Amino acid sequence: MITEQAGEKQKNRFSLTRLIRENSRAQGFFLISPANIYLFLLVVLPLILVTILSFLSRGTYGQVVYKFNLTNYTRLFNELYGKVMVFSLGIGLGTTLICLLVGYPLSYFLARAPVRQRSLLLFLILLPFWTNFIIRIFAWMIILRSGGILDSLLQWLHITNAPLNLLYTPTAVLIGMVYEFLPFMVLPLYTSLEKIENSLLEAAADLGAPPWKAFIRVTLPLSVPGMVAGTILTFIPAMGMFVVPDILGGAKTILIGNVIRNQFLTARDWPFGAAASMILMVMTMALTLYYTRKAGFGEELLL
Amino acid sequence: MSEKKPSLWLRIYSFMVYGFIYAPILILIIFSFNTQKLNVRWEGFTLEWYKVLFNDAQIFLATRNTLLIAFISTLVATIIGTMAALAMHRYRFPLYNTSETVMYIPIVIPEVVMGISLLVFFVMINFTLGLTTITLSHIAFNIPFVALVVRARLHGYDRAIDEAAMDLGANELVTFWRVTLPTIMPGVLSGAMLALTLSLDDYVITYFTAGPGSTTLPLRVFSMVKTAVTPEINALSTIWVLIIFVLLVFGQIAQRKKA
Amino acid sequence: MKKISLFCFLIIGLALILSACGGAQKSTTLNLYAWSEYVPQQLLDNFSAQYGITVNYDTYSSNEEMLAKLQAGASGYDVIIPSDYTVAIMIKQDMLEPIDVSKLANFGNLDSRFVNRDYDPGNKYTIPYQWGTTALVYDKTLVPSAPKSWVDLWDPAYNGRLVLLDDEREVMGMALEVLGYDRNSTNTVELNQAEQKLIELKPNILKFDSDAPETAIISGEAWAGLVYNGNASLAYQEDPNVEYICPTEGCTIWFDNLAIPKGAPHQDAALLFLDWVLDPQQSILISQEFPYSNPNKAALDLLKTEDPELYDSYMSFPGTNPPDSFLANTKPIVDVGDATTLYDSLWTDFKSR
Numbered sequence: 001m002i003t004e005q006a007g008e009k010q011k012n013r014f015s016l017t018r019l020i021r022e023n024s025r026a027q028g029f030f031l032i033s034p035a036n037i038y039l040f041l042l043v044v045l046p047l048i049l050v051t052i053l054s055f056l057s058r059g060t061y062g063q064v065v066y067k068f069n070l071t072n073y074t075r076l077f078n079e080l081y082g083k084v085m086v087f088s089l090g091i092g093l094g095t096t097l098i099c100l101l102v103g104y105p106l107s108y109f110l111a112r113a114p115v116r117q118r119s120l121l122l123f124l125i126l127l128p129f130w131t132n133f134i135i136r137i138f139a140w141m142i143i144l145r146s147g148g149i150l151d152s153l154l155q156w157l158h159i160t161n162a163p164l165n166l167l168y169t170p171t172a173v174l175i176g177m178v179y180e181f182l183p184f185m186v187l188p189l190y191t192s193l194e195k196i197e198n199s200l201l202e203a204a205a206d207l208g209a210p211p212w213k214a215f216i217r218v219t220l221p222l223s224v225p226g227m228v229a230g231t232i233l234t235f236i237p238a239m240g241m242f243v244v245p246d247i248l249g250g251a252k253t254i255l256i257g258n259v260i261r262n263q264f265l266t267a268r269d270w271p272f273g274a275a276a277s278m279i280l281m282v283m284t285m286a287l288t289l290y291y292t293r294k295a296g297f298g299e300e301l302l303l
Numbered sequence: 304m305s306e307k308k309p310s311l312w313l314r315i316y317s318f319m320v321y322g323f324i325y326a327p328i329l330i331l332i333i334f335s336f337n338t339q340k341l342n343v344r345w346e347g348f349t350l351e352w353y354k355v356l357f358n359d360a361q362i363f364l365a366t367r368n369t370l371l372i373a374f375i376s377t378l379v380a381t382i383i384g385t386m387a388a389l390a391m392h393r394y395r396f397p398l399y400n401t402s403e404t405v406m407y408i409p410i411v412i413p414e415v416v417m418g419i420s421l422l423v424f425f426v427m428i429n430f431t432l433g434l435t436t437i438t439l440s441h442i443a444f445n446i447p448f449v450a451l452v453v454r455a456r457l458h459g460y461d462r463a464i465d466e467a468a469m470d471l472g473a474n475e476l477v478t479f480w481r482v483t484l485p486t487i488m489p490g491v492l493s494g495a496m497l498a499l500t501l502s503l504d505d506y507v508i509t510y511f512t513a514g515p516g517s518t519t520l521p522l523r524v525f526s527m528v529k530t531a532v533t534p535e536i537n538a539l540s541t542i543w544v545l546i547i548f549v550l551l552v553f554g555q556i557a558q559r560k561k562a
Numbered sequence: 563m564k565k566i567s568l569f570c571f572l573i574i575g576l577a578l579i580l581s582a583c584g585g586a587q588k589s590t591t592l593n594l595y596a597w598s599e600y601v602p603q604q605l606l607d608n609f610s611a612q613y614g615i616t617v618n619y620d621t622y623s624s625n626e627e628m629l630a631k632l633q634a635g636a637s638g639y640d641v642i643i644p645s646d647y648t649v650a651i652m653i654k655q656d657m658l659e660p661i662d663v664s665k666l667a668n669f670g671n672l673d674s675r676f677v678n679r680d681y682d683p684g685n686k687y688t689i690p691y692q693w694g695t696t697a698l699v700y701d702k703t704l705v706p707s708a709p710k711s712w713v714d715l716w717d718p719a720y721n722g723r724l725v726l727l728d729d730e731r732e733v734m735g736m737a738l739e740v741l742g743y744d745r746n747s748t749n750t751v752e753l754n755q756a757e758q759k760l761i762e763l764k765p766n767i768l769k770f771d772s773d774a775p776e777t778a779i780i781s782g783e784a785w786a787g788l789v790y791n792g793n794a795s796l797a798y799q800e801d802p803n804v805e806y807i808c809p810t811e812g813c814t815i816w817f818d819n820l821a822i823p824k825g826a827p828h829q830d831a832a833l834l835f836l837d838w839v840l841d842p843q844q845s846i847l848i849s850q851e852f853p854y855s856n857p858n859k860a861a862l863d864l865l866k867t868e869d870p871e872l873y874d875s876y877m878s879f880p881g882t883n884p885p886d887s888f889l890a891n892t893k894p895i896v897d898v899g900d901a902t903t904l905y906d907s908l909w910t911d912f913k914s915r
Contacts, residue, residue, distance in 0.1 A: 360603075361619065431637065431638060432638070433638070513620075514620075514638055515593040515595065515618055515620050515638040515639055516593065516618035516620065517620075518620055518621070523621075525623075526598040526621040526622075526623055527598065527599075528773070
């Protein structure tokens with residue numbers, strides 16, 4: 001009788017477990033459905049519309065004409081837009097590299113800071129970004145303008161004796177870009193560095209490695225996920241950025257972001273703008289996919 | 304990493320970087336008191352612009368809109384995003400890879416592309432542009448960021464706690480509410496904070512999806528800046544920074560008290 | 563502690579939502595969509611006080627932006643302020659509601675020179691709001707010699723000292739006129755030549771700025787430039803050494819007009835608003851606040867008596883009151899239809915050099 005009861009209990013428990021397991025797949029699906037539905041409607045569907053738009057044409061007065069053709073894409077694959085694209089890539093790359101060089105020591109400092117101070121220090125990096133983006137750039141104009149604050153300071157310190165004429169040059173643009181994207185590099189790097197176990201570094205020291213060697217052989221490789229995440233978060237938006245070059249660079253350059261914006265506003269050639277957007281999107285997605293396959297994605301992106 | 308007294312060079316360097324980050328903010332604040340209307344050169348001290356600011360009805364409307372949109376979009380995005388993060392962390396469900404890819408699209412596509420696609424979409428379904436469209440758009444780009452942050456926090460989460468709770472008789476829902484959620488709450492709050500920040504300062508996507516009477520602060524500032532860069536904008540930013548700073552200080556004090 | 567903060571969060575949220583609902587229930591509204599810093603708040607407040615209609619003032623920063631949004635289907639606006647060439651496009655595309663000017667009591671206040679113009683014969687769809695010119699501004703103490711023609715700006719002495727509007731039609735138009743062509747040309751050969759001419763000018767350009775080019779002039783970073791009359795007037799206010807001329811090759815004249823988009827939800831209010839703006843007492847507010855040219859003759863007469871000092875400075879500066887010789891040399895910008903794409907490509911190429 002006891003064995004019978006035991007047998008019954010076992011049967012019950014078995015079916016209950018299976019139910020939970022089945023449920024769990026369903027549970028997961030259920031949990032992610034709101035996100036899936038929402039994003040499908042508001043991200044995937046609109047992007048499909050833009051893709052369709054990119055194959056249509058512009059009417060005489062800038063309206064959309066439903067004539068299917070590939071001219072938008074063929075127009076993009078010529079020397080002019082290639083040049084614009086390369087230039088945009090250059091700015092993106094330059095910004096990212098400088099952010100990496102400038103930001104890495106800062107992230108290291110943060111990762112080693114007393115634990116109680118860490119969140120405050122991080123917040124202090126983010127705080128300026130709660131002001132308006134445009135105004136921050138305008139503040140840089142005041143600083144970099146010929147005879148402005150930077151010039152006055154440098155001349156007062158006798159480092160220079162003539163105005164540097166930095167404003168409206170590519171240098172000013174880079175300064176502005178690095179300024180805007182630095183937190184996007186610092187935060188993921190910090191997350192990555194913070195996770196590095198002390199025991200590893202202690203082990204390296206025990207094995208006789210000097211600090212610089214420990215850094216190169218232990219810390220640096222382990223911070224690669226952070227570097228990858230920071231690069232993605234910096235490079236992609238930097239490539240599409242046009243506000244900083246317009247304001248700090250005197251709008252003397254034309255980047256892919258300008259081209260897209262011009263199509264929707266000045267030239268009113270929506271199909272062409274859609275095509276340019278598609279190309280930009282494909283490139284960024286390809287880059288991201290490549291990176292994530294190689295070095296992992298996600299966790300180190302943010303705190 | 305453990306704490307370690309950083310070398311002097313590192314400390315000086317970090318101090319300089321912080322200086323770099325705060326230099327424009329300082330300029331911003333100082334020039335909010337400039338008498339010169341065009342704010343090109345410093346001419347004198349005045350509080351006039353703060354007065355102008357407080358009498359500016361459009362700014363108040365824009366501020367109210369911005370806060371409303373940020374609040375709602377953060378709330379909705381945090382709920383949906385947290386659910387998504389839990390799903391992706393724990394379960395292997397059908398369409399897992401597709402869901403993950405779709406989730407990351409808003410993060411990797413340029414804002415201008417997303418803004419334009421949303422405009423085209425709303426127009427095609429004949430949805431009037433306004434506060435609703437802006438809010439819907441903000442939710443769309445906030446969900447992935449929340450999901451990402453929460454997922455990062457979930458990464459080291461030990462399911463043993465959940466299982467222990469369930470063994471003790473709690474069902475899934477109770478376990479979630481009283482065990483899982485409080486543990487991941489720092490991550491959820493971080494995600495919400497990020498969503499809030501992104502929504503408050505968003506320009507590009509808001510620009511494409513705004514309609515009559517639905518100007519937000521970034522849009523308003525941008526158009527003010529487009530025509531006349533008066534110190535009124537600096538005054539606005541200074542107040543904004545002040546409020547955040549005060550909140551920060553309160554937050555720190557609250558944390559100390561808890562400890 | 564957490565529960566309390568969550569509770570506070572929800573209460574604040576509820577308050578915000580309720581405040582929004584409360585605000586939006588007004589039955590009489592007017593949705594104005596115009597350039598920023600273009601319609602005086604006092605004028606709007608007076609209108610609201612007179613008719614009990616609330617005015618929402620949304621802004622755009624270019625005609626194309628407004629046009630793009632409206633073409634995309636954005637609706638809900640009652641009054642817009644398009645420029646002349648945009649009006650022409652909108653009429654062709656049936657995007658404007660016809661207006662019966664006989665219903666506007668104040669229509670007669672307008673200077674007869676500024677009504678019934680090419681872009682809207684008979685004023686069937688628009689009434690002029692403000693007008694102006696786009697021409698050459700310079701600081702006479704900074705330039706090597708007073709420029710008389712656009713071509714003078716190509717002088718290497720101007721290296722890095724010019725500010726130009728970031729506007730492909732205005733800048734290309736200037737180059738076309740320097741070469742002796744029509745500034746609205748659609749001829750491919752002429753346009754390519756214009757672009758080459760501009761490339762020669764590039765070393766002299768300090769910056770492109772359509773928003774506040776006057777700041778470059780005032781700060782002395784730029785010595786001369788291609789700007790709107792409004793920018794020139796603002797520069798003049800800060801620096802009396804500023805001069806504004808129409809060069810020998812020619813310059814642009816533009817008109818901004820009040821219009822009602824097709825399908826506007828509050829057309830009655832829109833018509834009331836149009837008539838309101840034409841009232842000299844209200845129109846005078848525009849001239850008192852913004853440095854453009856006012857087509858309302860009655861308003862200018864009123865200004866003479868109400869604010870003689872402002873009237874004098876309005877009349878004496880070519881930015882606000884161009885002399886006949888200036889006006890004779892102006893031409894409007896006209897939409898170039900399909901050639902717009904060519905202009906855009908050439909502009910992109912020019913900027914990429």
